[in-house]
Every structure is written in C-alpha cells, then in structure tokens.
Amino acid sequence: xxxPENVLARDLTExxxxxxxxxxxxxxxxxxxxxxxxxxxxxxxxxxxxxLDVHQNTTTDQYQLxxxxxxxxxxxxxxxxxxxxxxxxxxPEAHLYDAAYDPDLTRTLLDDLAGEASVGPLRxxxxxxxxxxxxxxxxxxxxxxxxxxxxxxxxxxxxxxxxLSSGVNLDLEVxxxxxxxxxxxxxxxxxxxEMDDGGDGEPVTLGLLSDYLHTGAEGWSLAIASVRxxxxxxxxxxxxxxxxxxxxxxxxxxxxxAERLGxxxxxxxxxxxxxxxxxxxxxxEVRASAARMNxxxxxxxxxxxxxxxxxxxxxxxxIDLAAQAEPLPVQRVHGDxxxxxxxxxxxxxxxxxxxxxxxRTPGERRALAHPLRDVxxxxxxxxxxxxxxxxxxxxxxxxxxxxxETRAHAWAARNRAAFCRGYAAAGGPDPAAHSVLLRAxxxxxxxxxxxxEARNRPAxxxxxxxxxxxxxx
Ligand SMILES: Nc1ncnc2c1ncn2[C@@H]1O[C@H](COP(=O)(O)OP(=O)(O)O)[C@@H](O)[C@H]1O
Ligand SMILES: O=P(O)(O)O[C@H]1O[C@H](CO)[C@@H](O[C@H]2O[C@H](CO)[C@@H](O)[C@H](O)[C@H]2O)[C@H](O)[C@H]1O
Numbered sequence: 001x002x003x004p005e006n007v008l009a010r011d012l013t014e015x016x017x018x019x020x021x022x023x024x025x026x027x028x029x030x031x032x033x034x035x036x037x038x039x040x041x042x043x044x045x046x047x048x049x050x051x052l053d054v055h056q057n058t059t060t061d062q063y064q065l066x067x068x069x070x071x072x073x074x075x076x077x078x079x080x081x082x083x084x085x086x087x088x089x090x091x092p093e094a095h096l097y098d099a100a101y102d103p104d105l106t107r108t109l110l111d112d113l114a115g116e117a118s119v120g121p122l123r124x125x126x127x128x129x130x131x132x133x134x135x136x137x138x139x140x141x142x143x144x145x146x147x148x149x150x151x152x153x154x155x156x157x158x159x160x161x162x163x164l165s166s167g168v169n170l171d172l173e174v175x176x177x178x179x180x181x182x183x184x185x186x187x188x189x190x191x192x193x194e195m196d197d198g199g200d201g202e203p204v205t206l207g208l209l210s211d212y213l214h215t216g217a218e219g220w221s222l223a224i225a226s227v228r229x230x231x232x233x234x235x236x237x238x239x240x241x242x243x244x245x246x247x248x249x250x251x252x253x254x255x256x257x258a259e260r261l262g263x264x265x266x267x268x269x270x271x272x273x274x275x276x277x278x279x280x281x282x283x284x285e286v287r288a289s290a291a292r293m294n295x296x297x298x299x300x301x302x303x304x305x306x307x308x309x310x311x312x313x314x315x316x317x318x319i320d321l322a323a324q325a326e327p328l329p330v331q332r333v334h335g336d337x338x339x340x341x342x343x344x345x346x347x348x349x350x351x352x353x354x355x356x357x358x359x360r361t362p363g364e365r366r367a368l369a370h371p372l373r374d375v376x377x378x379x380x381x382x383x384x385x386x387x388x389x390x391x392x393x394x395x396x397x398x399x400x401x402x403x404x405e406t407r408a409h410a411w412a413a414r415n416r417a418a419f420c421r422g423y424a425a426a427g428g429p430d431p432a433a434h435s436v437l438l439r440a441x442x443x444x445x446x447x448x449x450x451x452x453e454a455r456n457r458p459a460x461x462x463x464x465x466x467x468x469x470x471x472x473x
Contacts, residue, residue, distance in 0.1 A: 012082065337375075
C-alpha cells in the first residue's frame with residue numbers, strides 16, 4: 001500500500017534534489033505528481049514502480065523510481081529512506097525507500113525479464129534466444145552516475161534510467177545496432193524494460209540489462225593511476241626540471257593504452273556509420289552551429305561568472321570555425337565521450353553509455369555530428385585526468401603550482417597525441433588535419449563542463465577552469 005499521493009509527493013519533493021542523478025538541481029521543484037504507479041511485488045517488503053512528473057519552471061521531466069515499502073526498515077537501507085506513513089506520535093507504520101538498493105526486491109526484475117512479463121504498462125524483454133539467470137543478487141554500483149546501475153553477480157549490469165525520455169533510449173538503440181553490424185567494442189545486450197506509452201504514443205525505455213564485463217578496468221581509474229605515477233616520478237638530483245623528464249620512463253605510462261583507445265574509437269565510429277548511415281551538413285549549418293556554441297558560452301558566463309575571463313579566447317575559436325565553415329560529413333556518435341565511458345578488458349577497449357550528454361534535450365542527443373566531436377570529448381577527459389589530482393587532493397608532491405601545472409600539461413599532451421595517432425591510424429578523420437573544428441568542439445565541451453560542474457559537482461569546477469586557463473593562454 002502507498003500513502004496518499006500528496007504525502008508521497010511532498011516526501012519526494014524533499015528527497016529528489018539530494019540525489020546525484022537528479023538533473024534539475026539548479027531550480028526548485030514547482031510541483032511533483034505521480035504519473036504512473038505499478039505494483040511489481042505485493043507484500044512486505046513491497047515493490048512499486050513509479051513515474052514521477054517533476055515540474056520546474058516551464059518544463060516537466062519524468063523520472064523513474066523503484067519504491068520499496070517495509071514495516072521495519074533494516075539499518076542497511078536507512079541511507080535510502082524517503083519517508084514514512086502514516087505520520088503519528090509512535091513513528092510511521094511503514095517506511096518508503098529507494099528499492100534499487102534492496103536486493104530482496106530487485107531480484108523481481110530478473111524474474112520479469114526472464115519471463116518477458118507484462119505488468120500494467122511495463123514490458124520486460126530478453127534478447128532473442130537468451131536465457132537470463134534469475135538466481136543472482138544485486139549490488140548497486142557506486143561510481144558517479146547519471147543513472148543507477150545494479151550488478152547481478154558477475155554476470156549482468158542493469159542500468160535503470162533515471163530521467164526518462166520518450167522513444168527508444170539511445171543506449172539501447174545504439175548497442176543493439178552496433179551488435180547487429182558485428183562491432184565487438186560494446187557489451188552484449190541481454191534484456192530491456194520499457195513502458196508502453198510516454199504520452200505521445202512512443203515507448204519509453206526504462207532499463208537495460210547487459211553483460212557485466214567484470215574483468216574490465218575503467219579508463220578513468222587507469223588514467224588517474226598513471227597520472228599519480230607521473231607525479232610521483234621524481235627527478236634524480238641534479239638532473240633538471242620535471243618538464244624535461246621523459247614521461248615514458250615513469251611507471252604506469254598510459255600512452256600505449258591511449259593509442260589503442262583512439263583506434264577502438266575510430267572502429268566504433270565506422271560501425272556507427274555502417275549501422276546508421278552518414279549525411280552531410282552544409283557550410284551555413286556549420287556556421288549556425290558555431291553561433292549556437294557562442295550563445296551557449298554567453299549563457300554559461302552569465303550562470304557561472306568564473307568562465308568569463310576565458311570568453312574572448314573561446315569566442316575566437318567559434319569565430320574561426322564559422323570563418324572556415326565547409327560542408328562536413330556527420331553521423332551518429334557517442335555524444336558524451338570520456339574516460340569514465342570506456343572499459344579496458346583483456347580483449348581491448350569497450351565503449352559504454354551512448355545516451356549523450358545528460359544536460360541536453362533528447363533531440364540534441366540524437367543529432368548527427370562530426371566524429372571529431374567524440375575525439376574532442378576524450379581530449380577533454382585527458383585534461384581532466386591530468387588536473388584532477390592537483391585540484392582535488394592534497395596528496396601530490398610538495399612542488400610549486402607552476403611545476404605541477406607543467407607536469408599536468410606534459411601528461412595530457414602525451415596522451416592526447418597518442419589517442420589522436422591511434423584514431424587516425426585506424427581510419428578516423430585525422431585530428432591534426434581538422435584543428436579548427438577540433439578546437440571548437442573541445443571548447444564547446446569545456447563550456448558544457450563548466451555548467452555541468454557548477455550545477456552538479458561545484459567542488460570540481462576548478463578542473464575545467466584550470467584546463468581552460470591553460471588551453472586559452
Ligand atoms: N557492461 C559493463 N561492464 C562493466 N562495467 C560497466 C558496464 N556498464 C557500465 N559499467 C560501469 O558503470 C559505470 C556507469 O555506467 P554508465 O553506462 O556510464 O552509466 P551512466 O549513464 O549512469 O553514467 C561505468 O563507468 C562503468 O564503470
Ligand atoms: O557519464 P555521464 O553520462 O553521466 O556524463 C556526465 O558526467 C560526467 C562526470 O561523471 C561528465 O564528465 C566530466 O568529468 C569526467 C571525470 O569525472 C571527465 O573525464 C570528463 O572529461 C568530463 O567531461 C560529463 O561531462 C557529463 O556529461
């Protein structure tokens with residue numbers, strides 16, 4: 001049983017803005033209502049699937065929540081408690097909580113996927129001919145995420161999309177299409193959950209079950225380990241400045257991996273072109289894109305004044321793009337490409353999360369783009385990795401800021417070059433031959449990052465700002 005809608009809506013309005021994956025943190029919630037409520041498991045504990053309609057300013061976003069209801073809430077679930085009902089002097093009789101963290105309830109998802117269940121408006125599917133194991137216990141992963149993913153044993157990862165959009169989810173669509181054309185750089189899709197109608201006749205994807213690559217190491221962690229080694233690599237007495245050190249001599253050099261990652265990226269771009277086709281944008285459309293990049297810059301400077309000192313240099317890159325505009329080939333791309341979206345397994349690099357940037361509209365995320373847009377995303381990520389330790393921790397050697405900055409720059413430059421080399425050698429458009437386009441894409445992404453960090457992780461804001469200070473100097 002659920003509490004009255006107004007009580008539930010009140011509790012959720014208070015709880016939602018504190019969630020990492022909530023995309024509307026920069027303005028208050030004007031109204032919240034329950035779009036659909038579907039009972040997936042009756043009893044105590046009980047499981048309900050909710051779609052929340054969240055109204056902010058002039059927009060309404062839909063979020064998905066698995067709501068658990070228990071009479072007694074064990075301590076292990078206290079941190080995900082949302083509220084309780086009915087309210088009374090003796091405390092609530094039942095507790096409401098985020099059921100993604102409750103393995104007693106999430107096993108229902110595997111049962112429903114295995115059985116291709118239909119429950120109310122929810123449809124569960126498995127990949128044709130694949131038998132889903134149902135004897136696995138879930139564990140939520142703890143990385144920085146826009147969605148919530150559950151590990152089922154060592155076998156599967158189930159991504160539950162938090163903010164929903166109408167139509168087939170990009171991640172599902174792209175993964176299925178890449179698998180169809182034989183691309184081995186994505187994990188196999190084993191099942192998905194969708195809802196009949198998002199209000200406009202289109203289905204809405206709610207979840208995606210894929211093979212869990214349990215031997216994989218995240219690109220971000222590998223890169224950070226390499227940067228740490230690079231900072232710890234000390235100069236033998238009397239042998240000069242850090243800047244003169246040979247980065248290849250430091251333990252944990254990442255350049256060979258960066259090069260292989262560049263090659264895998266080019267192969268995925270070719271597979272995306274094969275699966276979805278290639279189009280051409282006219283020169284005037286490229287000029288319009290450059291103008292949009294600049295408008296975004298202006299708006300972001302207004303929202304985050306710390307960006308303003310870099311505005312002139314950024315505008316210069318967008319003006320150069322407009323001035324040299326020519327027709328460009330465009331295709332489906334990753335759209336939010338960074339080191340947290342790639343896993344190194346024993347057989348090579350795997351790409352994850354084709355959903356595009358969470359702060360963009362569904363239309364913007366699906367838009368075709370020149371493949372160097374993804375290359376620019378990864379170059380930004382090398383900048384982030386190089387500067388993360390300087391900005392975020394006090395554990396780096398006690399050297400002066402200038403020397404650390406020099407060292408950060410050397411790591412980023414080495415890995416940027418290796419990635420681009422691998423990308424071009426594997427048949428991608430040569431980044432060196434498109435420097436104006438690449439710079440504009442990189443600055444566009446940096447502007448997005450400044451806004452993203454200001455909204456979601458203010459403590460990270462100095463990371464893109466410091467890198468911009470360097471790139472625009
Ligand atoms: N198939 C997989 N195998 C192993 N780990 C995965 C897999 N898919 C995702 N992950 C891990 O989960 C993290 C978040 O996944 P991602 O799809 O990027 O979620 P989000 O859209 O919420 O950012 C990844 O950075 C990776 O560490
Ligand atoms: O992975 P998501 O699809 O949720 O992407 C969003 O969050 C990312 C951070 O988790 C953010 O990426 C930025 O930070 C990364 C380090 O954490 C860095 O490697 C990226 O280069 C940087 O852009 C991403 O921009 C955002 O859309």
